[in-house]
Amino acid sequence: MKPTNFKLNRSKLKTLFIVIMLGASSLLRGQVTIGSGYEPNSNALLDLQEHSDHSSTKGLLLPRVSLSSTTSFSPLLAHVAGMTVYNTATINDVTPGYYYNDGTKWIKLFAEVSAVTPKFFYMPSIVLPTDTADPSYNTATQEFTVDLYTLYREQFELTNSASSIKGAGATTLPVLASNDLEYFIPYYDNTVFQNITLSNTGILKYKLFAQFTYSEKTFMNIVFKVK
Known part of the structure; x- marks a missing residue:
């Protein structure tokens, strides 16, 4: 009975060692690819890619939230610099669209037409x-x-x-x-x-x-x- 127990313990130790090594490898790498099993770009913490040529048929869907104003952090718990969301509400001074937070307020990411339009x-x-x-x-x-x-x-x-x-060559x-x-x-x-x-x-x-x-x-x- 003694040898059997010894083999069982060795097997458990081997499994535990493999799990620890895999966990350590993941921590050391610190980079993730989502959408496929391909290696992430070395400059990215998170890489979204579907095919080996980096092409994709899908997009990134940001969290959709209902903001109440640019000065209110709600529905978040606080203003967080760098936070990016898609707002679905039309109320006060916010309208549907992408917003990022600068740590004190929400700022709308204008569409292309708004970016080039005078104030x-x-x-x-x-x-x-x-x-x-x-x-x-x-x-x-x-x-x-x-x-x-x-x-x-x-x-x-x-x-x-x-x-x-x-004009003849004018668009819209x-x-x-x-x-x-x-x-x-x-x-x-x-x-x-x-x-x-x-x-x-x-x-x-x-x-x-x-x-x-x-x-x-x-x-x-x-x-x-x-x-």
Whole structure:
């Protein structure tokens, strides 16, 4: 019985030694490939590759979270510099898209179109209605309603071929989403327009004074700021 026990103990020790060596090898290497059994790039801690030629038919799906604002770390437990997520919520100052954390707040990773767009731009020229027969006028509230964002989008998309044109080699103009913009009116003629309101989605409402006179000052400057 003694020799049998000795062989069994030696077998257990051999298995334990192999496990320890494999664990030590993994710790020493400290690099991982996900998606295949190929060796990771020597410069990467984590390498995502599906085929030996480094090509793939799949992508990286980041965690999808619902942020509440750029200043709130929720739903995380704290601000963590370098943390990257995909936000699914539209609330306060956050919209769907990729965000990274700088240790104090969330910062949106802009899409290509936003990356090259100026931080602000003037709205394309429009004629604001002042005739109460215009469809934008509400007789009950005596108020005009103008969808600034839609007018901007339609002009930039050249939807009316009868009054728009582009160069022979021109492609398209970038159009931002309504919730990627903030809306401002730096100036308006306060002898003509009154009770002006401007929504977060670009809906302009205003009333006219009962008695007013058109002049060279009768216009509005409307500015769009890129978030």
